[in-house]
Amino acid sequence: xxxxAQSPRYKIIEKRQSVAFWCNPxxxxxxxxxxxxxxxxxxxxxxxFQNNGVVDDSQLPKDRFSAxxxxxxxxxxKIQPAKLEDSAVYLCASSLNRWGEQxxxxxxxxxxx
Amino acid sequence: QKEVEQNSGPLSVPEGAIAxxxxxxxxxxxxxxxxxxQYSGKSPELIMFIYSNGDKEDGRFTAQLNKASQYVSLLIxxxxxSDSATYLCAVNQLYGQNFxxxxxxxxxxxx
Numbered sequence: 001x002x003x004x005a006q007s008p009r010y011k012i013i014e015k016r017q018s019v020a021f022w023c024n025p026x027x028x029x030x031x032x033x034x035x036x037x038x039x040x041x042x043x044x045x046x047x048x049f050q051n052n053g054v055v056d057d058s059q060l061p062k063d064r065f066s067a068x069x070x071x072x073x074x075x076x077x078k079i080q081p082a083k084l085e086d087s088a089v090y091l092c093a094s095s096l097n098r099w100g101e102q103x104x105x106x107x108x109x110x111x112x113x
Numbered sequence: 114q115k116e117v118e119q120n121s122g123p124l125s126v127p128e129g130a131i132a133x134x135x136x137x138x139x140x141x142x143x144x145x146x147x148x149x150x151q152y153s154g155k156s157p158e159l160i161m162f163i164y165s166n167g168d169k170e171d172g173r174f175t176a177q178l179n180k181a182s183q184y185v186s187l188l189i190x191x192x193x194x195s196d197s198a199t200y201l202c203a204v205n206q207l208y209g210q211n212f213x214x215x216x217x218x219x220x221x222x223x224x
Binding site for chain 2: 033035041042043044045048055056089091098099101102103104105106107
């Protein structure tokens with residue numbers, strides 16, 4: 001069974017630029033999560049999808065971050081414009097349902113200069 | 114009050130000893146509890162999950178849950194240097210944000 005795929009693995013941008021991350025969850029997993037993990041901290045949930053609907057986006061900075069999950073499969077997370085404090089690893093995870101264990105992708109390491 | 118707290122590290126134990134990692138949570142209605150291991154530069158990987166009060170064993174790992182005390186722990190028996198990593202406690206809450214991670218505890222197993 002293929003795991004969660006993410007791309008790109010690394011991205012370096014200047015502040016005020018835009019960037020997008022892509023995630024393909026494990027086949028059949030209805031729930032998809034995007035996390036932000038700053039060095040030395042635990043992952044912070046940004047947004048949770050159940051199929052193609054948003055379950056929780058309470059910690060998503062909506063003035064600059066957006067996410068979508070068209071057709072309830074792949075998802076993209078966008079930052080526009082980026083700030084220095086957005087430098088972090090962005091992790092995508094999926095689970096069969098909202099109560100089950102999550103499986104993580106390899107993450108995208110973003111550096112904002 | 115933070116939603117999920119873990120004992121501050123780093124925690125150092127000698128090889129072969131028992132490592133004890135602790136986690137407390139604030140949402141009394143939380144349903145399920147997970148322990149993830151994260152090696153430096155890697156993404157979290159699931160070690161164990163537990164839903165019911167009591168102990169759950171899987172090889173060298175034992176998860177313990179006490180819902181009355183809002184406490185979950187992970188014991189690692191016969192610790193190996195390869196167990197050196199950050200251990201993340203995660204809680205699936207009934208109210209508020211659905212899934213919350215603790216800050217992690219860094220474990221070092223010394224040869």
